Amino acid sequence: MKDDIKKSILKNVSYGYSLLRFGGFAAQGFLLPLIDQISTGKKREAPVNFPEHLKAALPKIQNLLKKDSDNIAQGFYPIDVLFPESPINHSFRLPKIVTDAFRSAKRRDSKSAHEFDAEATDFTKNLPEYYTRNFHYQTSGYLGETSAELYEHQVEILFSGAANAMRRLLIPQLKIHLQNSDGEGLHFLEIASGTGAMTKFLALAFPKAQITCVDLSSFYLNKAQKRLNQFKRIDYVQGAAEKLNFKDQTFDVVVSCFLFHELPFNIRQDVINEGQRLLKPMGFYGMIDSLQKNDDEDFQWALDRFPIDFHEPFYKNYIDHPMESLFEELGLKNIQSEVGFLSKAVSGVRV
Numbered sequence: 001m002k003d004d005i006k007k008s009i010l011k012n013v014s015y016g017y018s019l020l021r022f023g024g025f026a027a028q029g030f031l032l033p034l035i036d037q038i039s040t041g042k043k044r045e046a047p048v049n050f051p052e053h054l055k056a057a058l059p060k061i062q063n064l065l066k067k068d069s070d071n072i073a074q075g076f077y078p079i080d081v082l083f084p085e086s087p088i089n090h091s092f093r094l095p096k097i098v099t100d101a102f103r104s105a106k107r108r109d110s111k112s113a114h115e116f117d118a119e120a121t122d123f124t125k126n127l128p129e130y131y132t133r134n135f136h137y138q139t140s141g142y143l144g145e146t147s148a149e150l151y152e153h154q155v156e157i158l159f160s161g162a163a164n165a166m167r168r169l170l171i172p173q174l175k176i177h178l179q180n181s182d183g184e185g186l187h188f189l190e191i192a193s194g195t196g197a198m199t200k201f202l203a204l205a206f207p208k209a210q211i212t213c214v215d216l217s218s219f220y221l222n223k224a225q226k227r228l229n230q231f232k233r234i235d236y237v238q239g240a241a242e243k244l245n246f247k248d249q250t251f252d253v254v255v256s257c258f259l260f261h262e263l264p265f266n267i268r269q270d271v272i273n274e275g276q277r278l279l280k281p282m283g284f285y286g287m288i289d290s291l292q293k294n295d296d297e298d299f300q301w302a303l304d305r306f307p308i309d310f311h312e313p314f315y316k317n318y319i320d321h322p323m324e325s326l327f328e329e330l331g332l333k334n335i336q337s338e339v340g341f342l343s344k345a346v347s348g349v350r351v
């Protein structure tokens with residue numbers, strides 16, 4: 001009985017906090033169309049039936065946040081995952097976010113998707129062509145310190161504060177696969193770990209796991225290393241997820257978050273094959289990414305709109321090729337899939 005009360009308190013506190021957070025980021029998001037208009041002198045057309053779409057989206061975001069709170073109450077991950085960043089850091093970043101939104105709006109208007117400053121240009125020579133672009137029209141793409149500083153905040157604005165809850169959607173599948181392990185003796189590989197948003201949740205949910213983070217951006221890896229310096233069991237490697245220098249069967253788990261929609265189809269296949277090479281038998285392969293066609297009819301408009309508002313050249317192909325089928329075709333077994341708001345968590349097991 002005491003346990004039930006504890007769970008119920010945990011669930012309600014988590015949910016209440018997440019709703020407040022949602023309100024804060026959604027309010028910031030309403031500024032963006034205005035910035036766009038001031039910056040370009042043009043009014044961005046809202047999607048057809050936008051108010052109806054928003055009405056349908058609200059319960060879905062609530063469901064995701066409720067599910068996330070329930071996962072905390074069930075013990076899949078600790079409430080520490082909700083621990084907020086310092087309000088001072090958050091507020092000091094806001095003027096930079098606004099300034100950067102002006103620059104991105106101009107880039108969007110002129111469809112400039114290959115604009116890099118000197119700091120980034122040095123790196124672009126050694127990186128794949130599909131990658132060296134201003135994804136989302138963001139400044140320096142993934143190749144700059146400012147980009148690394150603003151990225152997570154910008155993503156939370158885009159998803160009205162639901163991005164982190166979406167990132168955590170994969171953890172219950174992983175916990176169940178690992179029979180509720182704390183990660184002792186296990187080695188995880190997170191590919192495309194970016195600034196370490198999901199890495200932190202993995203480190204908290206599996207307090208004894210060794211975690212290796214891989215990303216093509218050394219700027220993002222540096223940022224991850226700084227913000228996660230309390231975890232001494234994480235290491236950081238710059239590299240491409242489709243061709244890594246680790247030996248066969250090094251890892252127990254390979255995961256990624258928001259990677260596959262930014263890759264051409266053949267690279268998506270290569271990344272999954274490389275992950276399976278690196279996994280031990282019965283290892284867990286999982287990803288979180290955008291919904292795809294037919295996952296949720298209510299969001300088809302958002303899937304159609306995303307590559308118009310943001311530079312996402314491979315997104316259309318991504319939504320047309322279900323990740324569940326690709327996992328299966330490439331040999332993964334026990335495929336699981338769970339949808340949450342605009343994302344889904346898909347996993348499989350390497351046999």
Ligand SMILES: C[S@@+](CC[C@H](N)C(=O)[O-])C[C@H]1O[C@@H](n2cnc3c(N)ncnc32)[C@H](O)[C@@H]1O
Nearest residue numbers: 142192193194197215216217239240241257258
């Ligand atoms: C949309 S961000 C997601 C970052 C992070 N996982 C998150 O949840 O915020 C995509 C990330 O993938 C990285 N990336 C893209 N292609 C990659 C590749 N082939 N190998 C490794 N990292 C890649 C980018 O540098 C960037 O950090």
